[in-house]
Amino acid sequence: MTRIALAGFFHETNTFSPQPADLDAFRRPATLPGLTVGDDISRVFAELNVPISGAMRALSAMEHTLHPVAWASAVPCGAVTREAFETIAGMILDGIAAVPDLGGVYLDLHGAMVSEAYPDPEQELLRRLRVRLGPDMPVVASLDLHANLSAARVAALDALAMFRTYPHLDMAETGARAAALLHRRIAGERFAMAFRQLPYLIPLHAQATGVNPAAFLYALCAAAAGRPGIAGAELALGFPPADVPHAGPSIVVLGDPAAAEQEADALQRAMLEAEDAFARSLPDAEEAVRQALRTPRGPVVIADTQDNPGAGGTGDTVGLLRALIAQDAPDAVLALLHDPEAARLAHRLGEGAEADFRLGAHSGAVPEIPVEARFTVERLTDGRVVAVGPMYRGNTWALGATALLRHRGVRVLVSERRLQAADTAVLRHAGIDPKAVPVIVLKSTVHFRAEYEVLAERIIVAASPGLHLADLRGYAYRHLRPGLRRMPGAPTF
Numbered sequence: 001m002t003r004i005a006l007a008g009f010f011h012e013t014n015t016f017s018p019q020p021a022d023l024d025a026f027r028r029p030a031t032l033p034g035l036t037v038g039d040d041i042s043r044v045f046a047e048l049n050v051p052i053s054g055a056m057r058a059l060s061a062m063e064h065t066l067h068p069v070a071w072a073s074a075v076p077c078g079a080v081t082r083e084a085f086e087t088i089a090g091m092i093l094d095g096i097a098a099v100p101d102l103g104g105v106y107l108d109l110h111g112a113m114v115s116e117a118y119p120d121p122e123q124e125l126l127r128r129l130r131v132r133l134g135p136d137m138p139v140v141a142s143l144d145l146h147a148n149l150s151a152a153r154v155a156a157l158d159a160l161a162m163f164r165t166y167p168h169l170d171m172a173e174t175g176a177r178a179a180a181l182l183h184r185r186i187a188g189e190r191f192a193m194a195f196r197q198l199p200y201l202i203p204l205h206a207q208a209t210g211v212n213p214a215a216f217l218y219a220l221c222a223a224a225a226g227r228p229g230i231a232g233a234e235l236a237l238g239f240p241p242a243d244v245p246h247a248g249p250s251i252v253v254l255g256d257p258a259a260a261e262q263e264a265d266a267l268q269r270a271m272l273e274a275e276d277a278f279a280r281s282l283p284d285a286e287e288a289v290r291q292a293l294r295t296p297r298g299p300v301v302i303a304d305t306q307d308n309p310g311a312g313g314t315g316d317t318v319g320l321l322r323a324l325i326a327q328d329a330p331d332a333v334l335a336l337l338h339d340p341e342a343a344r345l346a347h348r349l350g351e352g353a354e355a356d357f358r359l360g361a362h363s364g365a366v367p368e369i370p371v372e373a374r375f376t377v378e379r380l381t382d383g384r385v386v387a388v389g390p391m392y393r394g395n396t397w398a399l400g401a402t403a404l405l406r407h408r409g410v411r412v413l414v415s416e417r418r419l420q421a422a423d424t425a426v427l428r429h430a431g432i433d434p435k436a437v438p439v440i441v442l443k444s445t446v447h448f449r450a451e452y453e454v455l456a457e458r459i460i461v462a463a464s465p466g467l468h469l470a471d472l473r474g475y476a477y478r479h480l481r482p483g484l485r486r487m488p489g490a491p492t493f
């Protein structure tokens with residue numbers, strides 16, 4: 001029985017977003033809980049699909065004594081502010097250092113955080129942790145499938161585990177895998193970690209693990225993890241809108257040194273062979289809506305990947321809304337459009353009222369103008385949503401005031417808060433049965449698939465305006481490492 005400190009600091013940073021992640025953003029709950037401290041962590045996370053939840057359950061079952069310290073996450077956006085990083089890192093480091101007779105540390109990290117002060121703040125957190133605890137303290141982390149891993153970060157850890165699914169259905173399971181590695185490390189085992197970075201970026205819409213090539217590659221990882229001498233075979237597909245030298249996919253194989261190197265080589269070859277299979281082109285907003293309206297049976301889900309708040313999108317671009325109205329879609333709904341002003345105006349007007357609205361495009365993130373049209377306020381809600389899908393089940397989301405507005409056949413759910421509409425509860429809480437709507441536009445890239453893949457007749461991923469580019473060659477990168485291809489199969493430049 002060992003005393004183990006647990007902490008989490010979770011942010012996926014789109015360095016091309018001008019919206020910073022400040023301390024307030026980490027304090028508020030989003031799609032995952034907000035800043036939670038001490039014993040509250042055991043209560044809040046007990047039943048959730050979050051890495052620390054799985055780690056706590058596994059470590060308790062192994063009869064270790066748990067000391068949860070602090071856990072914080074914020075909706076993906078621009079760099080984490082100095083104040084937010086220093087405050088939360090300080091809470092984590094001081095909390096861990098205060099645990100008496102500490103025998104091990106579990107960290108729930110995302111792996112693609114960038115802060116104003118550090119291109120690799122998670123490495124900075126680990127560096128400070130090692131300064132305080134020394135090189136021999138067992139420290140193990142779980143990481144998101146979208147981690148952008150650096151060699152220094154791998155070296156600072158004793159072991160790691162990463163999600164193998166996107167949508168992230170296995171967050172808690174990954175926490176449990178990391179916990180099992182920590183348990184083995186505490187018992188005296190040491191793991192070599194063979195690390196490889198791949199030479200091309202993969203846009204998020206091509207990373208869904210339910211389809212190839214990602215499905216095949218993760219099957220290879222699972223097979224490799226079961227071989228003699230191997231303790232884990234981990235693949236991160238990376239978070240590409242991050243202008244940092246360590247951006248992109250990577251492989252970590254844990255185990256005996258020779259076996260780990262050999263499996264890492266094999267997975268690296270498989271990733272290189274899969275490169276062209278990750279390349280795919282997307283229709284623009286007008287074409288996506290045309291295709292959806294031509295589809296005989298719905299629901300057709302159009303994924304507005306470039307404005308996905310879960311990848312740092314502002315959630316307020318209107319390319320697809322404009323296309324739905326221009327093509328006079330007979331029955332369509334779009335969620336969520338981040339427009340606090342419109343949501344509040346609708347609440348002042350009341351249900352049934354009709355008024356001229358100027359919807360979206362307020363952030364100025366992309367050169368667009370708001371959609372100006374007459375809308376009926378069909379429904380108002382307080383935005384309290386309890387997620388029901390397999391990825392987020394049990395999380396309570398606060399969308400703020402929401403309003404379902406209608407213009408002819410097109411409905412749009414506007415909200416005060418910026419969140420990814422990845423769970424069907426977002427539509428259901430506004431009285432919409434997603435199965436009954438022929439065309440659904442979601443500001444999401446892949447997470448919506450956890451529920452909508454079964455429910456939808458067809459899914460179209462569209463490239464409508466937004467900060468999360470599907471064609472990564474559109475970003476003005478300055479800090480990528482030499483030789484990294486901006487798109488699968490693209491020439492290096």
Ligand SMILES: [Zn+2]
Pocket residue numbers: 144145146168
């Ligand atoms: Zn992710």
